[in-house]
Amino acid sequence: MAQHTPRTAITATGLRKSYGDHVVLDGVDLEIPAGTVFSLLGPNGAGKTTIVKILSTLIGADGGRARVLGHDVATEPDAVRAAIGVTGQYSAVDGLLTGHENLMLMARLHRLDRARARRRTAELLERFDLVDAAGKPASTYSGGMRRRLDLAMTLVGEPRLIFLDEPTTGLDPRSRRGMWEIIRGLVADGVTVFLTTQYLEEADQLADGIAVLDHGTLVAEGTAAELKRRIPGGHVRLRFTRADELESAARALGGETDDDALALRVPGDGGVASLRSLLDRLDTASITPEELSVHTPALDDVFLALTGHRGTDENERKAGR
């Protein structure tokens, strides 16, 4: 396809979606530059998957417009479909077919000729470390292998934009890091990645831009650093052995004291520079804390700060969404 790649991969304005009385999306605007990793961060039930479904032409929006790689999702769905790849939350592999057959099925649907189909399949099996399992039915694969096969199937058509809906949920830490490496590799090839996740750390590791979704509206947007600056959850905790040490430390540094635990909580991002200045000030005041620990904000802190409520409540029952 000799089409030029638009500079903006996705634009969406005022996306709305309801199921009966339940409002899932309540006016979402997005602008995602091509060639970047965009992460939509939010708890279960926030509407992340619904946005992916709308942008990937799986369902229609009740209101608003969206263009993906220059094509309107509502009026030119096939043009959008030809340029995207989707790896959903639930693995979309054919369990009765082998890994090799699954990839060949995709190659045929992308209308690759036989020789190219075989080459592409072999290449992807190699790249995703599935060569040994290629002849086994996908139903016998482990969770991590299924995800890798799923993503490999998405890549058969060499999409310019990939939607990854919670690609690491339910994976063990090693498989998760492996998946991160794969995603970084995709970006290096110039692919735009739209990633949804429940984990701040994941967005932090991978994303150029992050948007936080809560109850169907975007509550914050920015880079990982920008978001973290807005979050008071990051702090350094100092513990002392004597109450007078705690008092003088509180005078020197400010922050919140916890008299029972003889601990002082000093807001900060935990970066090396701020930590060094903190230690310098402690030195100047000749105070030596018993213990020092750095707390980085977790997703729950982000939600608490941005929305005034914890992210994970009331969402367990909607986990099937």
Place this chain on the structure above:
Amino acid sequence: MNTLTHAVGDSATMVGRQFRHMVRYPSLTLMLAGQAIVLLLLFVYVFGGAMGTGAGAATSRADYLEYITPGIMMIAVASAALGTAISVATDMTEGIVARFRTMAIARVSVLTGHVVGSLFQALLCVALVTGVALLLGFRPTAGPGGWLAALGLVLMVSFALVWLSVALGLVSKTVESASNLPMPLVFLPFLSSGFVPTETLPTGLRWFAEYQPFTPVIETLRGLLMGTGTGGSGVAAVAWCAGVTLVSYLWARKLYNRDPAA
């Protein structure tokens, strides 16, 4: 390349997928055919002796075998259709169909794959049942034309029931309900002229049996295979098949094209 060649190519790919499933798990096909074969053996050997003495034209076990084989064939088709509903529902509840829907492929190809695959499965089931009936002493007197017409009718019925099952599979939210919904199809042949002449039934049931679609289909099939003439039931049989196919196809298409549930 135009839309039609794409639709044909994609459908062929999906049919290939269904055949691969069938080859890899032949147990489903065997179970579906086995169900009809067990019924055939049950009716011929358990009920056949008693039925053969009183049921209409049948005067022996061999006669009764002749009488019920067309009905058993219909049960084989209905069982195969049950398999269709299950495999469609399985596909829909797994992520694979969501993947197909977000690819630039002919939408209809997913359903076409199921329909063609199931049609083949249904014919295979009917062939197995017919084979067993022949071993038991079923001796149809039809010439090549009669056999060909019978095959055509079996194909039409299968096509209608498979489309109906595709719709039932799509409307089911779970695989379990998909395996229950088409159950009446398997029982319907019992309430027709398939196993006893309708004259022997009580009034209400008799009325139902005379007007339900399986009766003209079974009468026609029997007439074709035994060379006894179809007695005008052929038109009704073909009309039923065409009607059920059309309605089911439109229903299935509507169900498939709606947004998938959240």
